[in-house]
Each structure stands twice: as C-alpha cells, then as structure tokens.
Amino acid sequence: MVEKVLKGSPKYYLWLLFLLGIIGYAFVVYVFQLMYGLEQTGLTRNTSWGFYIAQFTYLVGVAAAAVMLVLPATFHHYHPYHRVIVFAEFLAIGAVIMCMLFIVVDMGQPQRVLNVILHPMPNSVMFWDATVLCGYLILNAIIGWTSLEHESRHVEVPKWIKVLVVVSIFWAFSIHTVTGFLYAGLPGRHYWLTAIMAARFLASAFCAGPALLLLGLLLVKRLSGFDPGKKVVKSLSITIAYAMGLNMFFYCLELFTSFYSGIPGHADPIVFLFCGHEGLNVWVTGWMWAAVVFAFVSIFFLAIPKFRANMKILPWALGMLIIATWIDKGLGLLIGGFAPTPYETYEVYTPTFWEISVSLGVFAVGALVVSILWKIALEMKKEGGEPFALAD
Amino acid sequence: MYNAKFVIPGAIIFVGLFTAPFWTNVFSAKHEAVKLELPQKPVTFFGEERTQCIEPREWMAANHMEMLIEWRDKALRENKRIYVATDGRKWETSLQNTCMACHTNKAEFCDKCHTANSVSPYCWDCHVEPQGNK
Amino acid sequence: MKASRRYFLKVAGLSTFAMAAGAAKADAAYEGYSEGLKAKRWAMVIDTRRFQKPEDMLPIIEACHKVHNVPSIKGPKEIKWIWDDTFEHAFANDPNPMLPEDVEERRFFLLCNHCTNPSCVRVCPPGATYKTEGGLVAIDYHRCVGCRFCMAACPYGSRSFNFKDPRPFVKEINPAYPTRMRGVVEKCTFCAERLEKGLMPACVEASNGAIMFGDLNDPNSIVRRVLAKNFSMRRKPDLGTDPGVYYII
Numbered sequence: 001m002v003e004k005v006l007k008g009s010p011k012y013y014l015w016l017l018f019l020l021g022i023i024g025y026a027f028v029v030y031v032f033q034l035m036y037g038l039e040q041t042g043l044t045r046n047t048s049w050g051f052y053i054a055q056f057t058y059l060v061g062v063a064a065a066a067v068m069l070v071l072p073a074t075f076h077h078y079h080p081y082h083r084v085i086v087f088a089e090f091l092a093i094g095a096v097i098m099c100m101l102f103i104v105v106d107m108g109q110p111q112r113v114l115n116v117i118l119h120p121m122p123n124s125v126m127f128w129d130a131t132v133l134c135g136y137l138i139l140n141a142i143i144g145w146t147s148l149e150h151e152s153r154h155v156e157v158p159k160w161i162k163v164l165v166v167v168s169i170f171w172a173f174s175i176h177t178v179t180g181f182l183y184a185g186l187p188g189r190h191y192w193l194t195a196i197m198a199a200r201f202l203a204s205a206f207c208a209g210p211a212l213l214l215l216g217l218l219l220v221k222r223l224s225g226f227d228p229g230k231k232v233v234k235s236l237s238i239t240i241a242y243a244m245g246l247n248m249f250f251y252c253l254e255l256f257t258s259f260y261s262g263i264p265g266h267a268d269p270i271v272f273l274f275c276g277h278e279g280l281n282v283w284v285t286g287w288m289w290a291a292v293v294f295a296f297v298s299i300f301f302l303a304i305p306k307f308r309a310n311m312k313i314l315p316w317a318l319g320m321l322i323i324a325t326w327i328d329k330g331l332g333l334l335i336g337g338f339a340p341t342p343y344e345t346y347e348v349y350t351p352t353f354w355e356i357s358v359s360l361g362v363f364a365v366g367a368l369v370v371s372i373l374w375k376i377a378l379e380m381k382k383e384g385g386e387p388f389a390l391a392d
Numbered sequence: 393m394y395n396a397k398f399v400i401p402g403a404i405i406f407v408g409l410f411t412a413p414f415w416t417n418v419f420s421a422k423h424e425a426v427k428l429e430l431p432q433k434p435v436t437f438f439g440e441e442r443t444q445c446i447e448p449r450e451w452m453a454a455n456h457m458e459m460l461i462e463w464r465d466k467a468l469r470e471n472k473r474i475y476v477a478t479d480g481r482k483w484e485t486s487l488q489n490t491c492m493a494c495h496t497n498k499a500e501f502c503d504k505c506h507t508a509n510s511v512s513p514y515c516w517d518c519h520v521e522p523q524g525n526k
Numbered sequence: 527m528k529a530s531r532r533y534f535l536k537v538a539g540l541s542t543f544a545m546a547a548g549a550a551k552a553d554a555a556y557e558g559y560s561e562g563l564k565a566k567r568w569a570m571v572i573d574t575r576r577f578q579k580p581e582d583m584l585p586i587i588e589a590c591h592k593v594h595n596v597p598s599i600k601g602p603k604e605i606k607w608i609w610d611d612t613f614e615h616a617f618a619n620d621p622n623p624m625l626p627e628d629v630e631e632r633r634f635f636l637l638c639n640h641c642t643n644p645s646c647v648r649v650c651p652p653g654a655t656y657k658t659e660g661g662l663v664a665i666d667y668h669r670c671v672g673c674r675f676c677m678a679a680c681p682y683g684s685r686s687f688n689f690k691d692p693r694p695f696v697k698e699i700n701p702a703y704p705t706r707m708r709g710v711v712e713k714c715t716f717c718a719e720r721l722e723k724g725l726m727p728a729c730v731e732a733s734n735g736a737i738m739f740g741d742l743n744d745p746n747s748i749v750r751r752v753l754a755k756n757f758s759m760r761r762k763p764d765l766g767t768d769p770g771v772y773y774i775i
C-alpha cells in the first residue's frame with residue numbers, strides 16, 4: 001500500500017517538494033524558538049496563548065468533521081458517502097497531527113511533554129484533550145486503513161471495524177467538546193465562560209471541516225478525475241449550510257446575552273473585537289468584520305439550492321466560509337478571550353513573523369500527510385477497480 | 393538464498409558497525425576512572441562541623457540523582473525539608489545549600505563525571521552554582 | 527550498627543547495577559523543621575491605608591524579588607511576584623467612580639492569592655502546580671511543561687512566564703535560592719521556604735507591620751484579630767476561588 005506514495009506525476013512530486021521546503025524552513029525557525037524560548041512570539045504575560053493554540057482549536061474542529069460523513073453513512077445507511085469517507089478520515093488524521101504539533105510548538109518546555117502522561121491529572125481538561133486526540137488519531141488510522149484495504153479487495157469490512165466506527169462517531173463529538181471545555185471552564189475569562197462554547201465549537205467545526213473536505217474533493221476531481229459524485233457534493237453542501245446557520249445562530253445568542261444583559265464582562269470582549277477600545281489600534285477588528293461579511297455571503301449562497309448546486313459558485317462559497325470560521329476561531333477566539341486583562345486593561349496581541357513561520361510549517365506537515373494519504377487512497381481505489389467517473 | 397551475495401556481506405557490515413563501540417573499547421587504551429575533586433574543608437551543618445558526605449561515597453555516586461529527586465518531591469510537596477541520613481545525621485534537602493556547600497567546585501566535581509558519562513542534567517539552569525567557581 | 531552498615535553497603539553496591547529509577551533507597555527518613563511555622567490556612571492581610579505612594583511599596587517589592595531571584599524584565603513579557611496597581615485595576619470587578627480621594631490615589635499590592643479553590647491547580651495537566659499543607663499554591667518548576675494553561679485560568683493575573691532565560695536579568699543573584707529556567711511559569715510562593723524555617727514571608731518582614739500574615743483558621747491569629755476590627759476586601763471573590771489575600775481599605 002505504502003509504495004503508492006512513490007508513484008506520481010512530476011506535479012505531485014513538485015507539490016511534495018514544495019511542502020518539504022516549507023517544513024524545512026519552519027523547522028529552522030522552530031529551532032531558534034527552542035533555543036531562545038517563546039521570546040520571539042507576540043505572547044505576553046497577559047495574553048498567554050495566541051496563534052498556535054488558536055490553530056490547534058480550529059484544527060480539532062476539522063478533525064471532528066469526519067463524523068458528518070461517518071454518521072449518516074453508519075446510522076442512516078446513506079451509501080453515497082462510502083465512496084469518500086476514507087478521504088474524511090485521512091483528513092482527520094492530518095488535522096490531529098497538526099493539532100498535536102501546535103500544542104508542542106506552543107510549549108515552553110516541549111522536552112517534558114511526557115510529564116502529561118507520567119503525572120496524569122484527571123482534573124485537567126488538557127489531560128483529557130491529549131487523551132481524546134491520541135485516541136481519535138488511532139481510531140481514524142485503523143478504520144481508514146482497514147476499510148480502504150478491504151474495499152479495494154472487494155471484501156466485506158470486518159465486524160470489529162464497524163464497532164470502532166460507532167465508537168469514532170461519539171469520539172468525534174467528544175474531541176471538540178473537550179476542546180470547548182478547555183476554554184469554557186476558566187473563571188474570569190468572560191468571552192470563554194459560556195455554556196454554549198462547546199456547542200458553538202461543534203457547529204463551526206461541522207461546517208468548516210466538511211467545507212475543507214469538499215474543496216479538497218473538488219480539487220482531487222480536477223487533478224485525478226476521481227468524481228465524488230453529485231449526491232455527495234449535494235448532501236455535504238446541505239450539511240455545511242445547516243451547520244453554518246447553527247454556528248451563526250449560536251454567535252447571535254452570545255450577542256444577545258452580552259448586550260441585552262448589559263453586563264460589561266460579557267460585552268467588553270465582543271466590543272473590543274469589533275470596535276477596538278478607546279482608540280487602541282486593534283488590527284483584528286478589520287478581520288472580524290470581514291468574517292461577518294464572508295459568513296453572510298457564504299450562507300446566502302449555500303442556503304439557496306440554485307447557487308449551492310452551481311459548481312462555479314460553490315467553491316467560492318466554501319472558501320469564504322472557511323475564511324470566516326477561521327477568523328472567528330483562529331484569531332478572534334484567543335484575542336477576544338484575553339481581552340480585557342484581569343485588570344480590565346486592554347492590549348493587542350499580534351502574531352509575529354516567527355509564530356506565523358512555524359505555523360506555516362505545521363500546516364505544511366498536515367498538507368503533506370493528507371496529500372500522501374489521499375494519494376494512497378486514490379491509487380487503492382483505482383487498483384480496486386472503483387470507477388473514477390460517475391454517471392449521476 | 394535470494395540475493396545472498398548482498399545480504400550476507402550487508403549483515404556482516406551491519407553487525408560490525410553496530411558493535412563498533414565495544415570493539416573500539418576493547419582495543420583502545422585502558423579506561424581511566426574520572427578523577428574528582430573531593431572537598432577537604434569541613435562545613436557546618438546543623439551546628440556541627442562535617443567532612444563526611446551524606447551517605448557513603450559509593451552509594452552517593454550511584455544514587456545521588458534519585459536522592460535529589462526524592463528530596464525535591466519531599467520538600468516541595470510534603471514540606472519535609474530535613475533528610476535524616478542512614479547514620480542519623482540531619483541535612484537540609486537542598487542541592488544549592490547542602491550539596492554545593494561542600495562541593496563548591498562544580499566543574500571539577502559534577503561536570504567531570506557527567507561529561508564522562510555523557511549526561512547533561514539541567515540542575516544548574518535554575519540552581520545556582522557557588523560563586524567561587526568563576 | 528556495624529552489621530546494619532555492612533548490609534547497607536552491600537545493598538548500595540548492588541544498587542549500583544540497578545538501573546531502574548527508584549530501585550535504590552537509602553534507609554533514611556524525612557522530617558520537617560521543628561521551628562517551622564504551621565497553619566491550617568495561611569492568609570495575608572494588607573493594610574492598604576499605609577501604602578499611598580509607589581515609593582512606599584518599592585522596598586517591599588524589592589525585598590521579595592531580591593530574595594527569590596526574580597528577574598527584572600521590562601515590557602509586556604515582564605516577570606513579577608508582587609507589584610502594585612490602582613484600585614480600579616486591582617478591584618476590576620468593583621468599579622466605583624465615586625471613590626474617596628485617598629482610595630482613588632492609593633496603590634494596592636497585587637500577588638498570588640493562594641486561593642482555597644485555585645483554578646490554576648485545577649487545570650495544570652502534569653500537576654506541576656498544586657496545593658500544599660497550609661493552603662499554599664506552589665509550583666514545581668521541574669515538572670512544568672510551560673503550557674500556560676494556568677495563566678489563562680488565573681483570574682488575578684498572578685502568574686508570569688519565562689519567555690527567555692531569566693538569569694541574565696537577575697541583578698544580584700541570591701545564592702541561597704534558585705532562579706527559574708526558560709519556558710516555565712512562576713509566581714509568589716507565600717515564602718514556603720521561609721515559613722519552613724520559622725521566618726515570616728519576605729514582604730511581611732519588610733513591611734513594618736503593614737502586611738500581616740497568619741492562620742485564618744485560628745481565631746487568635748493576627749490576621750483574624752485585624753480582620754475582626756477592620757473592613758476588608760478581596761479581589762474577585764464572586765468567582766468562588768476564595769482568595770487568601772485580604773485588603774483593609
């Protein structure tokens with residue numbers, strides 16, 4: 001199976017080489033961070049988490065999104081998804097690996113990372129997060145690999161895999177719930193201390209993740225001719241539209257509670273994110289408004305069947321949705337969470353060149369993993385005689 | 393055997409390389425024990441001048457790292473900052489204020505052995521070595 | 527004595543070959559200092575009426591930072607164990623635009639509150655920060671992985687992170703106390719190492735009686751006697767952390 005990685009067009013090799021180049025560059029930057037500490041990041045005493053942890057949070061969502069295909073296929077016997085499920089599972093593997101890397105690059109003492117296992121503290125949500133992420137990685141690797149192998153050889157998937165699939169459905173919900181708990185259980189961080197945090201995380205994950213997957217599948221169709229099928233595209237984009245609608249609705253619930261109650265603690269971070277604070281130059285406000293615009297435009301196109309079925313419009317709508325959710329979770333969540341500081345003062349966190357370089361490297365690792373795994377999946381499907389082009 | 397003319401020489405080369413450290417050791421000059429600088433001057437602990445180490449020398453050489461880890465956990469987590477040695481003498485559980493009160497020469501004591509054994513403990517990233525060393 | 531010593535040496539010799547951690551244990555015991563100060567629940571009372579200007583506070587801050595080798599790093603990545611700020615910032619959840627003039631101008635000491643229900647301890651993944659006897663919240667810098675979850679969890683901003691090697695920034699190293707290393711979180715310890723030797727915390731000692739320290743569970747302790755006679759406040763008590771630092775206004 002693995003030898004499939006080695007066969008490919010020059011384009012494919014160039015792409016891998018490009019990714020390896022970014023990884024190499026980011027690794028050098030990371031070595032500097034390792035030697036000199038997190039001094040080079042934009043983090044401060046009051047803003048102790050930043051770009052790294054935000055990307056981690058976003059990617060947990062991407063990982064969890066595989067469940068949006070696995071669940072209908074398993075519980076509702078929605079067969080069209082079977083054709084592409086392995087791509088979702090392999091995307092999840094790439095996402096979880098990126099999550100783990102983001103946690104490690106964020107650590108002040110990464111060489112002590114095993115302390116989390118040597119001295120486990122069940123009262124720490126971080127401990128559970130590490131546990132569920134590792135579990136999810138293993139689950140997806142086993143399920144994806146085994147079912148791919150069986151399908152390509154036209155053998156029935158073994159029973160124990162079906163059990164694992166059911167486990168993985170609940171597991172996927174748990175990983176992002178636990179990530180929500182990382183934030184929602186902290187006293188004194190107004191923006192995060194909300195019961196809807198985990199639900200909002202799941203909603204944004206279940207639109208952003210499938211959107212990323214669908215974009216990937218459309219790209220694969222162009223590159224290799226493997227057609228996911230109209231049914232898959234249609235039902236996935238409906239799922240994405242509903243999840244995005246829920247995501248936006250949940251954010252509006254936050255807005256209502258914050259502004260109708262008039263409690264400053266609830267409203268201050270949101271005001272800060274969208275309007276800044278007393279003339280303080282807050283670069284993120286522009287991004288936040290862009291996210292609002294992108295969110296509304298994307299939901300407009302996704303919600304209306306005519307536009308959503310238009311293959312010229314759909315990729316743009318998906319792209320805008322991904323950007324909107326990324327700004328919300330990958331920038332706003334952390335910056336809003338640390339504003340105001342415990343002394344009701346305001347400061348603006350800006351990721352530095354170093355953080356962005358290292359993050360690009362982590363993203364490149366993820367892209368490399370997903371590229372290789374998807375390549376294997378495509379080759380296996382070809383070998384198994386699965387038709388690449390579909391009639392309907 | 394399939395491809396024997398490659399496999400057998402390859403295996404031999406691998407075994408040779410893998411066991412290289414043993415061979416170089418056997419055929420090189422005899423290993424010399426590390427010469428440590430042991431403190432001579434008596435130092436006062438708990439109102440008593442002492443020249444003897446906390447536990448016997450061999451035991452310390454073999455187990456000081458585990459003892460220090462135990463000291464750390466007892467002091468930090470259980471508020472027990474006195475170590476009663478096997479011979480009944482009392483010592484403060486402190487690398488900086490007990491061990492290094494006598495072993496003032498880190499370079500000639502700690503480092504020598506650690507270097508010879510190629511271990512690099514990070515004790516002194518935080519714990520301050522005696523000023524007299526510089 | 528002789529026999530036991532021979533046995534000890536025999537065990538010691540054997541243990542040289544034992545590689546597993548903890549395989550060797552000397553026949554030794556541990557105890558606390560007899561002069562160590564003990565309490566069920568240590569608490570601090572700061573008589574803020576006696577600190578009006580930053581100059582009043584500087585010697586106390588320096589006393590703490592000097593004895594604990596706290597580096598002086600300026601800017602948003604600073605490291606501090608005890609510092610001062612205004613009422614508005616210290617009691618951020620108690621906004622009052624009509625404060626009396628002297629309170630408005632007064633400076634307030636900020637430090638770790640050594641909470642009864644510390645959220646930092648709750649979130650620490652490897653148990654590097656923990657509660658000890660007497661209600662102190664301590665950090666084991668050896669175990670800290672530098673994830674900074676505790677800093678996000680602390681509603682008082684009491685924790686600092688070593689973004690770089692702090693040692694070059696310690697002006698005058700106190701040889702009796704360690705420094706910290708890059709990549710770990712640090713904060714006030716209520717001077718656990720001094721209490722153990724029968725000494726009061728460094729800030730208390732340097733305050734000429736303006737900062738008091740004692741057992742909150744003992745009705746005869748100085749903190750209880752002072753609190754019984756004066757109105758006091760705590761920072762963000764509504765969060766349920768039950769902070770151990772009281773401010774007499």
